[in-house]
Amino acid sequence: xxxxxxxxxxxxxxxxxxxxxxxxxxxxxxxxxxxxxxxxxxxxxxxxxxxxxxxxxxxxxxxxxxxxxxxxxxxxxxxxxxxxxxxxxxxxxxxxxxxxxxxxxxxxxxxxxxxxxxxxxxxxxxxxxxxxxxxxxxxxxxxxxxxxxxxxxxxxxxxxxxxxxxxxxxxxxxxxxxxxxxxxxxxxxxxxxxxxxxxxxxxxxxxxxxxxxxxxxxxxxxxxxxxxxxxxxxxxxxxxxxxxxxxxxxxxxxxxxxxxxxxxxxxxxxxxxxxxxxxxxxxxxxxxxxxxxxxxxxxxxxxxxxxxxxxxxxxxxxxxxxxxxxxxxxxxxxxxxxxxxxxxxxxxxxxxxxxxxxxxxxxxxxxxxxxxxxxxxxxxxxxxxxxxxxxxxxxxxxxxxxxxxxxxxxxxxxxxxxxxxxxxxxxxxxxxxxxxxxxxxxxxxxxxxxxxxxxxx
Amino acid sequence: xxxxxxxxxxxxxxxxxxxxxxxxxxxxxxxxxxxxxxxxxxxxxxxxxxxxxxxxxxxxxxxxxxxxxxxxxxxxxxxxxxxxxxxxxxxxxxxxxxxxxxxxxxxxxxxxxxxxxxxxxxxxxxxxxxxxxxxxxxxxxxxxxxxx
Numbered sequence: 001x002x003x004x005x006x007x008x009x010x011x012x013x014x015x016x017x018x019x020x021x022x023x024x025x026x027x028x029x030x031x032x033x034x035x036x037x038x039x040x041x042x043x044x045x046x047x048x049x050x051x052x053x054x055x056x057x058x059x060x061x062x063x064x065x066x067x068x069x070x071x072x073x074x075x076x077x078x079x080x081x082x083x084x085x086x087x088x089x090x091x092x093x094x095x096x097x098x099x100x101x102x103x104x105x106x107x108x109x110x111x112x113x114x115x116x117x118x119x120x121x122x123x124x125x126x127x128x129x130x131x132x133x134x135x136x137x138x139x140x141x142x143x144x145x146x147x148x149x150x151x152x153x154x155x156x157x158x159x160x161x162x163x164x165x166x167x168x169x170x171x172x173x174x175x176x177x178x179x180x181x182x183x184x185x186x187x188x189x190x191x192x193x194x195x196x197x198x199x200x201x202x203x204x205x206x207x208x209x210x211x212x213x214x215x216x217x218x219x220x221x222x223x224x225x226x227x228x229x230x231x232x233x234x235x236x237x238x239x240x241x242x243x244x245x246x247x248x249x250x251x252x253x254x255x256x257x258x259x260x261x262x263x264x265x266x267x268x269x270x271x272x273x274x275x276x277x278x279x280x281x282x283x284x285x286x287x288x289x290x291x292x293x294x295x296x297x298x299x300x301x302x303x304x305x306x307x308x309x310x311x312x313x314x315x316x317x318x319x320x321x322x323x324x325x326x327x328x329x330x331x332x333x334x335x336x337x338x339x340x341x342x343x344x345x346x347x348x349x350x351x352x353x354x355x356x357x358x359x360x361x362x363x364x365x366x367x368x369x370x371x372x373x374x375x376x377x378x379x380x381x382x383x384x385x386x387x388x389x390x391x392x393x394x395x396x397x398x399x400x401x402x403x404x405x406x407x408x409x410x411x412x413x414x415x416x417x418x419x420x421x422x423x424x425x426x427x428x429x430x431x432x433x434x435x436x437x438x439x440x441x442x443x444x445x446x447x448x449x450x451x452x453x454x455x456x457x
Numbered sequence: 458x459x460x461x462x463x464x465x466x467x468x469x470x471x472x473x474x475x476x477x478x479x480x481x482x483x484x485x486x487x488x489x490x491x492x493x494x495x496x497x498x499x500x501x502x503x504x505x506x507x508x509x510x511x512x513x514x515x516x517x518x519x520x521x522x523x524x525x526x527x528x529x530x531x532x533x534x535x536x537x538x539x540x541x542x543x544x545x546x547x548x549x550x551x552x553x554x555x556x557x558x559x560x561x562x563x564x565x566x567x568x569x570x571x572x573x574x575x576x577x578x579x580x581x582x583x584x585x586x587x588x589x590x591x592x593x594x595x596x597x598x599x600x601x602x603x604x605x
Contacts, residue, residue, distance in 0.1 A: 372530065
């Protein structure tokens with residue numbers, strides 16, 4: 001088994017190397033080899049850009065199938081707030097939860113109360129924190145991977161507060177096992193996810209701990225069946241589910257959703273890898289020390305823009321805002337009990353178990369002297385390349401191509417701009433060879449004769 | 458030419474004084490080179506901070522500078538030679554909190570008087586020469602074999 005788990009696979013049958021993925025990958029993790037796209041595992045941070053870009057649907061997210069939950073005696077669906085963003089105020093969460101039960105889950109629980117609690121816990125953590133600022137949210141697994149791979153110096157600034165989905169799953173397992181008298185391992189809790197990256201945080205948590213979730217099901221897979229299941233939901237079921245919703249936690253799926261729940265002076269929300277990279281560069285240089293908290297998402301507009309969602313990301317972003325407005329009119333809990341959160345926070349209820357470690361990329365060579373030599377070669381090779389990043393060699397940029405050559409994974413003649421030189425050399429060699437033969441015996445006239453004869457026939 | 462020259466990586470970067478929109482690019486490139494070569498993360502962090510502070514000093518106070526990076530399997534050296542106003546009182550400049558930054562620079566989050574002390578703290582060897590009215594040159598060394 002490979003070292004890193006990834007939630008993205010390439011279907012080589014469908015791939016016809018149209019290079020869209022090659023160009024969008026923010027970490028240059030894709031190459032085209034022998035006419036098929038491949039992913040360099042250590043470089044991939046599971047952002048899912050390639051899934052959205054592929055015109056052939058050849059890049060498939062690896063989520064759990066919606067069927068096959070029978071492994072567990074009791075199953076619970078835990079929808080991401082991103083699921084509510086698909087429906088907005090037209091179909092309220094109180095209807096979605098019974099809808100999920102109709103689909104075959106034994107239970108469905110809303111994540112918003114835990115989101116609200118975790119928001120408060122983050123606030124508690126920020127209040128007592130004295131280290132380098134800003135602190136960075138771990139809500140997006142891709143952002144955490146990006147920091148591990150490219151910004152090891154920022155690892156200390158990741159907030160070690162467990163995510164709502166993990167806290168909720170942990171507590172649900174305890175509660176259900178007590179209530180139903182079954183083992184925790186017999187309860188399967190499935191996250192309904194807006195992106196494949198959540199899958200990696202379940203299968204291979206960045207902090208080397210363990211996940212309390214048993215799998216993740218794509219929102220796009222469940223959307224259709226859920227729509228039809230919603231029609232069967234009867235009105236009287238509503239009341240109880242309404243009590244389990246918390247307005248404060250509803251915004252967690254959108255960029256800025258956590259910031260707006262925190263009572264702090266300076267916070268910053270960003271989305272999209274290129275913008276995040278700019279912000280992380282600035283943090284690393286110490287430029288954003290006056291900011292307390294940064295919330296960053298790989299997907300544009302936050303989780304509502306995840307590659308496994310159905311609705312347009314701007315529309316679903318708005319739907320969240322409208323949903324919050326609508327819920328404010330219903331008589332439901334606005335936020336969790338702060339005293340309760342404070343008490344639990346002191347008991348380390350919210351603290352993550354493991355520790356985040358850097359995950360630097362493999363160097364050009366294990367031996368420092370050789371690595372230095374290869375780095376110099378890379379510069380020389382790069383200088384000889386056209387620098388137009390055409391991608392025909394199979395690497396996204398001329399610079400990555402030069403790197404592939406010194407690593408021994410590509411050869412210079414893979415670059416079509418180097419082919420004319422190669423042809424020139426070959427034809428030179430060929431004409432020299434021919435001239436040698438020509439001096440031995442006069443073959444040329446004979447060849448032309450036979451050709452002419454053939455033509456006449 | 459020395460025999461081991463193929464194991465020395467030298468690179469030069471030009472930094473322009475007052476060019477705030479490109480400030481930080483040199484130190485980012487340097488950080489990426491160090492990451493590619495596989496230098497220990499803790500050294501990269503120190504070197505990147507020192508490189509950035511040195512770069513910012515040029516952007517804020519000098520007209521132009523050449524930032525030379527030299528890497529051998531044993532050590533990493535930065536040489537930053539600028540043409541600029543120089544430093545009148547080196548002892549003062551090395552004190553934490555001392556700064557000659559303008560209000561404008563402070564507004565941008567610079568000029569806390571931590572630059573040079575911060576560089577010194579992060580480098581294994583620190584040398585500074587300055588001629589008032591002419592320029593400043595900075596020599597930094599980071600040892601790559603920590604056990605030595």
